[in-house]
Amino acid sequence: MTAFEAAGLTRSYQLEGVTVDALRGVDLTIGDGEFAAILGPSGSGKSTLMHLLGCLDRPTSGVLRVGGVDVSTLDDTKLAELRNRMIGFVFQSFHLLARTSALDNVALPLVYRGVARADRRKRARAALEAVGLAHRLDHRPSQMSGGEQQRVAIARALVGDPQVVLADEPTGNLDTRNGDEVMALLERLNADQGVAIVLVTHEPEVADRARRQIHVRDGLIERDVA
Amino acid sequence: MALEALRVNRLRSALTMLGVIIGVSAVVILVAIGTGAKDAIEDEISGLGSNIILVVPGQLNFQAAPTQSRLDLSDVNYVRRVVGDPGRVTVSVQSGENVRVGRNEAFVTVVGTDENIPNVFERPLKRGRYLTETDIDTRRRVAVLGSEVSEQLFGDLDPVGRQATIAGVRFRVVGVYEKVGATFGVARDRETHIPVTTAQRLLGVQRVNGIAIGASGPDVIDSLGQKVVDALTTRYPDEKFSAVTQTQLLGTIGTVLGMLTGVLAAIAGISLLVGGVGVSNIMLVSVRERTKEIGLRKALGARQRDVLGQFLIEAVLLTTIGGTIGIALGVGGSLLIEALSPVPASITLWSILLAFGVSAVVGVFFGVAPARRAGRLDPVVALRAE
Ligand SMILES: Nc1ncnc2c1ncn2[C@@H]1O[C@H](COP(=O)(O)OP(=O)(O)OP(=O)(O)O)[C@@H](O)[C@H]1O
Numbered sequence: 001m002t003a004f005e006a007a008g009l010t011r012s013y014q015l016e017g018v019t020v021d022a023l024r025g026v027d028l029t030i031g032d033g034e035f036a037a038i039l040g041p042s043g044s045g046k047s048t049l050m051h052l053l054g055c056l057d058r059p060t061s062g063v064l065r066v067g068g069v070d071v072s073t074l075d076d077t078k079l080a081e082l083r084n085r086m087i088g089f090v091f092q093s094f095h096l097l098a099r100t101s102a103l104d105n106v107a108l109p110l111v112y113r114g115v116a117r118a119d120r121r122k123r124a125r126a127a128l129e130a131v132g133l134a135h136r137l138d139h140r141p142s143q144m145s146g147g148e149q150q151r152v153a154i155a156r157a158l159v160g161d162p163q164v165v166l167a168d169e170p171t172g173n174l175d176t177r178n179g180d181e182v183m184a185l186l187e188r189l190n191a192d193q194g195v196a197i198v199l200v201t202h203e204p205e206v207a208d209r210a211r212r213q214i215h216v217r218d219g220l221i222e223r224d225v226a
Numbered sequence: 227m228a229l230e231a232l233r234v235n236r237l238r239s240a241l242t243m244l245g246v247i248i249g250v251s252a253v254v255i256l257v258a259i260g261t262g263a264k265d266a267i268e269d270e271i272s273g274l275g276s277n278i279i280l281v282v283p284g285q286l287n288f289q290a291a292p293t294q295s296r297l298d299l300s301d302v303n304y305v306r307r308v309v310g311d312p313g314r315v316t317v318s319v320q321s322g323e324n325v326r327v328g329r330n331e332a333f334v335t336v337v338g339t340d341e342n343i344p345n346v347f348e349r350p351l352k353r354g355r356y357l358t359e360t361d362i363d364t365r366r367r368v369a370v371l372g373s374e375v376s377e378q379l380f381g382d383l384d385p386v387g388r389q390a391t392i393a394g395v396r397f398r399v400v401g402v403y404e405k406v407g408a409t410f411g412v413a414r415d416r417e418t419h420i421p422v423t424t425a426q427r428l429l430g431v432q433r434v435n436g437i438a439i440g441a442s443g444p445d446v447i448d449s450l451g452q453k454v455v456d457a458l459t460t461r462y463p464d465e466k467f468s469a470v471t472q473t474q475l476l477g478t479i480g481t482v483l484g485m486l487t488g489v490l491a492a493i494a495g496i497s498l499l500v501g502g503v504g505v506s507n508i509m510l511v512s513v514r515e516r517t518k519e520i521g522l523r524k525a526l527g528a529r530q531r532d533v534l535g536q537f538l539i540e541a542v543l544l545t546t547i548g549g550t551i552g553i554a555l556g557v558g559g560s561l562l563i564e565a566l567s568p569v570p571a572s573i574t575l576w577s578i579l580l581a582f583g584v585s586a587v588v589g590v591f592f593g594v595a596p597a598r599r600a601g602r603l604d605p606v607v608a609l610r611a612e
Pocket residue numbers: 013014015020021022040041042043044045046047048049
């Protein structure tokens with residue numbers, strides 16, 4: 001099985017009459033259980049590619065299959081369900097709900113899956129334990145360090161048993177020690193549970209920990225090193 | 227979850243609710259006053275007695291001048307035969323006259339009538355007796371005074387057995403009515419009843435102004451009224467007669483006051499609408515502020531309808547909480563008005579339910595546009611928003 005299969009993927013934006021080609025024809029296959037890093041200069045199209053893979057956005061042209069399904073055949077509702085079922089997101093700026101406890105933040109994806117409250121809380125607690133935050137269940141994001149917040153976000157990405165975790169610069173806002181911890185967590189997730197990890201990063205030492213490096217430049221894949 | 231969102235911006239939520247609170251409490255109070263007024267007037271009409279039919283000459287038309295009556299006592303006897311039970315029919319001849327007792331003088335409504343007054347109207351006695359058949363037959367100069375007339379002419383004295391001069395003629399007081407209040411501005415406590423025969427001679431007339439019938443039950447009122455009108459029309463083919471019943475009066479007045487209440491409620495409803503616009507406005511601001519949150523929820527698998535539902539629930543919660551507070555204030559305000567002012571106010575369940583329902587509907591109506599905007603946000607754009 002392949003997690004992602006992209007062929008001739010393009011994405012252009014219209015900005016005040018000017019067309020910006022963020023992606024100009026990307027062919028890419030990422031298999032189940034892979035651990036890949038996407039590298040490239042700023043503005044090269046890394047985040048755009050992540051958004052397409054994560055079904056948050058639709059390509060301008062080209063074909064994208066996620067878990068074998070051609071996403072162009074899915075409407076917005078089906079796409080949302082696919083995201084919920086298949087993909088876990090980790091963002092550079094964590095994106096936690098500010099006035100909500102860690103437990104409820106982690107349980108959020110299960111709300112949209114229609115899981116009952118008690119079950120939600122049980123699974124969210126297990127996910128928080130897995131990232132080593134069993135003692136922070138009732139803390140709000142403002143009461144936690146950046147590293148802890150990102151671990152909460154990873155727990156939230158895990159809680160729905162996704163096939164892939166997409167992480168856009170997950171260590172970008174963290175110091176080295178916290179960044180290491182987050183990376184270790186992702187590696188363990190990949191090794192123990194076989195979850196495919198695709199992460200965007202600027203930092204070579206982070207990229208080196210992945211088994212595959214995909215270099216993007218000007219909206220094209222320049223180099224793909226396994 | 228929705229409550230949580232409202233609690234975050236406590237002051238803003240409270241101010242937004244204020245519009246709804248004012249609108250709802252205004253609806254509740256104005257409807258209570260309208261209903262109170264209606265109840266009061268209906269009480270007045272039913273206070274006359276029950277199942278009363280008034281037979282009057284001419285067509286019942288509030289704009290037309292009253293028709294000159296050509297009914298006389300023989301017609302009253304005719305109506306008695308038509309009705310079948312003479313005791314249920316009474317009569318009136320009216321005129322405004324001066325009444326004098328010693329140096330006290332009063333201008334009162336002198337009503338010539340008969341012994342059947344208590345059978346038809348609710349008119350309890352305080353002292354003495356009613357007019358009797360003999361009073362009528364022998365054209366006695368006796369009078370039964372309304373409570374106010376008695377007070378004005380005799381003060382604290384018991385007038386029964388004393389003399390009073392009506393239009394220059396000496397009468398003996400035989401009874402005093404209990405206070406009954408006014409009906410349609412007719413001050414019934416300012417009436418003085420004398421035998422109809424005596425009144426006709428005193429005023430120099432043959433006619434009577436009207437005939438009143440007390441029907442045996444509510445279900446025969448309409449048919450009996452029609453029967454009497456038909457009988458009189460047969461007797462005088464060129465004339466028109468009308469039967470006015472309490473049900474008709476209640477119906478007409480009820481309609482008018484119902485409309486008035488409706489208009490008041492509609493005016494209050496407009497303020498509720500303005501409150502709804504406030505809710506809409508605040509929800510739009512809230513959607514803008516929480517763009518990132520919406521993007522995140524969508525990334526985690528929220529469908530358009532999930533996000534739409536979330537914001538719609540928040541809007542409805544705002545308006546129904548506001549509505550509930552408004553109802554409490556409206557009920558409290560109505561009770562205060564009832565207790566502290568002469569304005570009657572009567573709280574009805576329907577106005578409360580309606581106010582609550584309308585505030586929920588206002589929430590949905592004014593929440594839908596902002597909620598749809600939230601639901602349709604592009605997740606990528608929303609996530610990138612700062
Ligand atoms: N919504 C948008 N509208 C217009 N242009 C956009 C939009 N999103 C991205 N772009 C443009 O597309 C190009 C690629 O952007 P993208 O965010 O994918 O870059 P990136 O590789 O993630 O950069 P960085 O390392 O700075 O995060 C950029 O030129 C950017 O300005």
